[in-house]
Amino acid sequence: MMGVTSLIVFLTTAVLTADMHPLHYRELDSLTRGSEAVNAVLATDSAALCSLILFVDSKTSSRSVSEIIGNLKASEGIAVFAVAGDNQDYNETQAQLCRMVDQARRLRQVSRCLRMMVVSDDAAFLVAFAECSLEGRLLVWSNRLLAVTRLSLQQLQQLHETFSQTNSILLLVNTVAGYLHYNMYIHLPYTPRDTKALRVASWTPKRGLVLTTHLPLFPNKFYKFLQKPSLVVAGGQYEPHVNVLFNSKTPQDTEVTFYGPMINLLEIFALNINFSYRIVRPPDGVWGAKMPNGTWIGMVGMVVRKEVDFALGPFGITAVRYEAADYTRPIVIDYARIMARRGRPEVDPWGFVLPLAPLVWAATLTTLLLLCLILLLLSKCSSYLHINRETTASYSVLDYLRVLLQQDVFVRKGSWWQRMLLIAWMTVTLVLTRSYSGNLMSLLAVRYSLQPYQTLQDAVDDPSVALIWEEDSSYVQSFRRATSGIYKAVTDLEKIGRNVYLTFSSISERAPTLVRRGDHVLVLEENSENVYIAQDFSTTERCDFYLSREKVLPLMFAMIGRKNSPLVPVLSNRIRSVKEAGLYDYWMKTSVPNSSSCAHTSTKTTVKASLSLTNLSGMFVVLVSGYGLGLLVFGLEAIIDWSKMSRS
Incomplete structure (x- = not known):
């Protein structure tokens, strides 16, 4: 321990000699001989390689403590904590x-591992030690505890819950016919307070340590329960993970049925770990959030207040919730996306430019310009060399533009190179215009569905739309802590009433209706939004909603249990097996009918309809613009000519 392997003794408020009471020889003998039984217990799990902390009360003599320490083995060292004075005040004892x-x-x-032992014949002392150890998170599953006492099991019923939920063994010192006899007991988890502890071993000076069951000392009581307990589990509607079905038998009696992938997982837990369960829903209908006064609401609050043994969720893993509960291994990774109404199919008035890609338009115009420059250059050279002088200016650069626009061209007498250039350009233009006209007829029959909200910024910038969020969800808690950026902008929307908060159960009922109106968008986990889209498709056979391209706030989702609960790692081991087998992903895919029907819906729709002015409005804009530009140039030429004539 910190490099020291010798004996380490910690004194709290007084030395270990002045305030301790002497014991009779019989009492001293039972404690000192008990150290052999303690060593036999600790040796079964290599405790000699760990640090050992010994807690004793003020009634334990210094001689007996010295005898116990001298017989114990711990290579990392031994620390002794003793309550000083003969204080009968329970509060003072608990404070110490x-x-x-x-x-x-x-x-x-600073220790590699830790084993603890508490020695006392005072039930109040043991109860105070248990309360402080649990509150101070010293008595966790990895730190094994051995409690040595002469008290009977009936006198220790107050410690039943503590010993049943921790990795603890109770060593009772008995005297049978003048001989010392030591029995080791464990308390089974989730059993009533009056349940008798299970004796797992005994020790006598003659026979040593003898196991009385098939269990080892310090067994993993939570790996599989020996007695089938009934656990209380918190759960609520969270599609597609958990679905809730209400069946009203009578106006006063409503039967609630839970089903879905998380319920399948819970059934595996119950069968494999050996427990029955009862699912309860949170009264406030939320997952869990921390209030300004430090209390918790929702299912997280039920776990914190120990109203339930664990909660299904799955819950988004956040640092704030981790302060109150322990997470299991992640079950699924999900992202938040925007679900919005798909726009009605509309005509694109500028669809006539779509048959050719922008790069093709640029390449065509660049080629036309280069041909004109080559023509002018070769014409100059021909004039300089006196070749076909009469045809030097016969070919205008506008002839190539006339060919592109499919107008007539008069081929004059000229050189062979002029004809070759024109033939090559006509060939290219023929292929290009035929392809354009064929594609244009197809595109004029296409309608486009608008999908304006592809990022969170798009929704924030549109003042006509409100954002629907799950009340007190991990996403809401995340952006409320933001101080800058897009999440801060989302927080600011609360001031103008553009953030709408609904519980998850009400989201499934109200959100699709609000989103269909077009003045709301839903920001939620992708898996849940796919359920709403699939349900709407099953009803209407249309894909009226779409999901944004942007994914925000990625989160891992898991179950939660009580803080330091040994049940959480046991559940995590089962979750790992289910995930590795691919069962949970399979349950997710098969739990929702038509889950992929709208997954890859195109934004384009082909229709059979007569061409209207709306289809051709872009072309008329180009025509009118061309006429307007021509009139402008004509006017400028007239003004220039008039100016020249007036000066002359």
């Missing part, structure tokens, strides 16, 4: 123990 637990936690941070 809590300070000891805090020091022991610091000791744990």
